[in-house]
Amino acid sequence: MNLSQTLLIAAVGLPLLMLLLSASAPVRRRLPAWFAVAPLPALAAAVGASPSETLMLGHSRFALRFAIDTPGALLLGTAALLWLFAGIYASRSLRAQRSVDGFVVCWLMAMTGNVGVFLAADLIGFYLMLAVLSVGASGLVLQGEGADARYAGALYLGIALLAEAFVLAALILLAQATPGGSLLIRDAAAALPGSAWRDATLLLLLTGLGMKAGMVPLHFWMPYAYRAAPVPAAAVMSGAVVKASVIALVRFLPFTPGDAWPHFGIPLAALGMFGAFYGVAIGITQSEPKVVLACSSVSQMGFLMAVTGMGLAAGDPATVVAAAYYAAHHLLVKGTLFLAVGVVALTGAGSLRRVLLPTAVIALGLGGLPLTGGALAKYAAKDLLRGDLAGSLAVASSVATTLLMLHFVRCLRATAATDAHARAPAPLALAWLAMVLASLLGPWVLYLHIPVGTLPDALAPAALWSALWPVLAGAALAVGWDRWRRKAPRVPVGDVGVILRELQRAAAAVGRFAQGADAFVREWSVSCLTLLLAALLFGGLLAVVA
Known part of the structure; x- marks a missing residue:
């Protein structure tokens, strides 16, 4: 076994081993101190594993296979950083709890599934890891308090199982269409364009993965789940867990030159762009920071679906890396912002500015603030949004996102501790600060190592101005909204999900x-x-x- 294979097996094996060790009660109570260690092999695999190496576990045709590619490395590396620092945050916050058993088991289960999804190279392994991830994530939601957490956890699990039923049906059709009985994802994706069940497979994939991505109108689980989950759990769910749908989309969908799919790509892009604006429209009516961030995730994942749809419609292979890069930036930023919610709640007015200022910069990065990773992510995706209409909607989305993020900062400031001299415990503040640095510097490091564009072009005056003016327009709208928002109608958390409760x-x-x-x-x-x-x-x- 060479170095790459060792890194791959350690990436999945260490969190899985810790999960198995949690069967012992004495060991389970000590595992939170090791949360930050569990994702380190995954980080090492994202940096050092070779794309040409495949790890096979088993000796039959149903053996599990793990490998890494460029989109997998982008998402695995950034997810490992989030699991690391959110793990430090979780370890410190669990000290005040009398029982940590459920949180420990669900945390390690979700991490195992999350790492496994990014590395899975075959259909069976992918579905197995996706199921492990869903169960672990729903358990993390249940670690919240009260009836709302129980309802949110049940809703999350129900939506996840329904989505996975669609995905499973698509995987079965893919397996039947793949020549030679191969179960490798790359072989299944290559065989999809010539499959007799091509359209049905694509529809099932887009439906199931769209539900997992929180695409409107089946997005309502996000506000319930992210509000109910503890802060570190909400951070990894909104950042890393939801990106399982992204890696599946870029690996399974046929982004092949000369093979356009407008009858699927254009509707997906339209629905995604609608979700990008719908998330903002709902988010600006909310006052809880975690709910505002959940609505932001609906918006950002909608925009990502629009980018994916346009790439599918054009048959553009550049979509794979551009979408993964955009998702990696969102992963870092959203995880950081959720950790900021917890830090601000423990910080008084005397130290609040030190937290709010970097939080505001990172939040505005989602709108494309120049010199942030968000500006790079939007620049990387701009060629996919070809055409006057798509380009105009993308700019309008940046304006709307800026408005929503400034609204989030305003709501966040209102949740500060009443004691003016209060400060968050050092481990929590340092974990958040480390994610701030990762959010600011990580996208630049990644941009220099992936084929999405050149740095001089991204830093050209025209590119900087095209990124700046939508942010300025969003800030102007935020000033106007601050004066009018008290008269706006209140939308309940979960919006259309209220129908389910009725x-x-x-x-x-x-x-x-x-x-x-x-x-x-x-x-x-x-x-x-x-x-x-x-x-x-x-x-x-x-x-x-x-």
């Missing part, structure tokens, strides 16, 4: 009625009378027929 109440009422009716009918006197009436009715019918 249906749940109606179903519960029907269930209570049926239960009462059943209990009434089961009474002896009622049962005898009912039986007698049925016998008389039956006898009367026989007499009429005779």
